[in-house]
Structures are given as structure tokens and as C-alpha cells.
Amino acid sequence: MNIPNLLTLLRIILTPVLVIFLMQGSYSKALIVFVVSGLSDGLDGFLARTLKQQTKLGAYLDPIADKALLTSSFLTLAILGALPGWLTVIVISRDCIILLGLAILSFMSISFEIRPAFISKVTTMFQLLTVLMVLMVLGLTGGGEYTGMYLIYWVTALVTILSGLVYLIRGIRLINRSQ
Template identity: 80%
Template sequence: MNIPNILTLLRIVLTPAVVIFLMEGSYFKALIVFSISGLTDGLDGFLARVLKQQTKLGAYLDPIADKALLTSSFLTLAIMGIIPGWLTVIVISRDCIILLGIAILSIMSISFEIRPAFISKVTTMLQLMTVLTVLVLQGLGNAMDYNWMHLLYWVTALFTILSGLGYLVRGIRLINTQG
């Protein structure tokens, strides 16, 4: 176990706290915990590279931590009627499609490397920014009817869809070349 993996595990452990704070309407506390989680996301990867502590475990845990935090946050906020349900469906559907693809490749014994594409990193950043912005506005007691919020929702949805399609194309290529 190394520092980057510990930070990733911390992000997983903090996820239920974000959900609990959201359910209690404690948006400022949720914002703080979510922000700490977001910082560990960037810090774990940076430290893994700088300290040359990249591990196979970290390669698996990092996306799991991201998915746990984002899926839980989007789902809770949608159930509470704070963000649009359609956006949550897009975010979660993309993740389910990726997991299904990984399962299919594994069942077919097709070797693959877990390496996020650039668009996926942008997608994760947009999803984090969407939740963070919602938490800031909720914490300040502001209404969510800003036109720019709708633009952020649509941009996040667009990148999420494009990222999902990118993974789908990569998976199909792997199956066609190795399957």
C-alpha cells in the first residue's frame, strides 16, 4: 500500500459521507467533503507519477473511486430533484456500458489496458465541476434556474456521451482485432 492508493481509498470512504450530508440537506458539509474527494483524485495520480508508485491496484481503484463518488452524488442529487434526472441517467449509463464492456472483454479473454482517453478525463472533470457547482449554489441557498447551469448540464451530457461512444469504439476494435 502506498500514498496514492491510500488517497484513492480515502475517496471511496468519503463517498458515503457526501451522500449522507446531501440527504440531510447539509450542502456546505457535502461541498467540503466532495472538494476533499476531488482534490485526492488529482493528488493520487500526481503522486503516483512523481513518486513512481503507479500500481495495478491503483489503476483499478482510481476509476472505481471516481465512479462511486460521481454516481452516488448524481443519483442523490437527482432523487432530491436538484439536478435533472436525464443527466444522471446519461452519467450512470455510460459507466454501466464501460463496465459491461470490461466484463465482455474479460469473458472473451481479450487483454486490454485500463487507460482513460483524454475525452474521458475531460468528462470526469466536467462531471465533478457540475456536482461542485450545484453544491456551491445549494450551499449558498441560490436557486438552480440559471441558464448557464443548463448549459453546463448539456456540455457535461455531450462529453459523457462522446466519451462513452469512444470507449464503445475502442472495445469493438479490440474484439474485432483479438476476438
């Protein structure tokens, strides 16, 4: 166990804390937890690279921590009516489709390397930014609907769909090559 992996575990542990704060309407506290989680995400990657402490465990835990944080945030905020349900469906559906694709490749005994596409990193950034913006509106202003938020919703939806298509195309190519 090293510092980057401990930071990733911290992010996983903070996810239910974030959900509890959201459910209690403690939006300022939720914002703080989300910011700490986001900073720990950047810090764990930076430390893993600079300290040469990249591990197989970290390679698995980091995306799990990201997905746990984002899925929990989107789902909870949608249930609370603070985030559009349609956007949450797009975000979670993309992840489910990717997992289904990985399962199909495994069942077909097709070897593959899990490498995030550039668009996937952009997608994660926009999804994090979307949650951050919603939490800022809730935590700093007490709520309300801002027209400017719809732009970030649509951009997030677009990059999420595009990244899902990139992974779908990658999966189809792997299947076609194996036959």
C-alpha cells in the same frame, strides 16, 4: 500501502459521508466533502507520479473511487431534484455500457489494456464540475435554479456521450481484430 493509495481510500470513505450530508440537506458540508475528495483525487495522482509510487492497486482503486463519488453524487442529487434526471441517466448509462463491454471482452477472452481516453478525462472533469456547481448553488445560496447551469448540463451530457462512443468503438475494433 502508500500515501497515494491512502488518499484514494479516503475518497472512497468520504463518498458515503457526502451522500449522508446531501440526504440531510447539509449542502455546505457536502460541498466541503466534495472539494476535499476532488483535491485528494488530484493529489493522489500527483504524488503517485512524483514519488514514483504508482501501484497496480492504485490503478484499480482510483477509477473505482472516481466512479463511486460521481455515481453517488449524480444519483443522490437527481433524487433530491437538484440535478436533472436525464443527465444522471446518461452519466450512469455510459459507465454501465463500458462495464458491460469490459465483461464481454473478458468473456470472449480478448486481451485488452485499460487506458483512459483523453475524452474520458475531459468527461470526468465536466462531471466533477457539474456536481461542484450544483453543490455550490445549494451550499452557498440555499438553492434555486440558475439558467447558466443548463449549459454545463448539456456540455457534460455531450462529452459523456462522446466518451461512451469512443469506448464503444474501441471495443468493437478489439472484437473485430480477434475474429
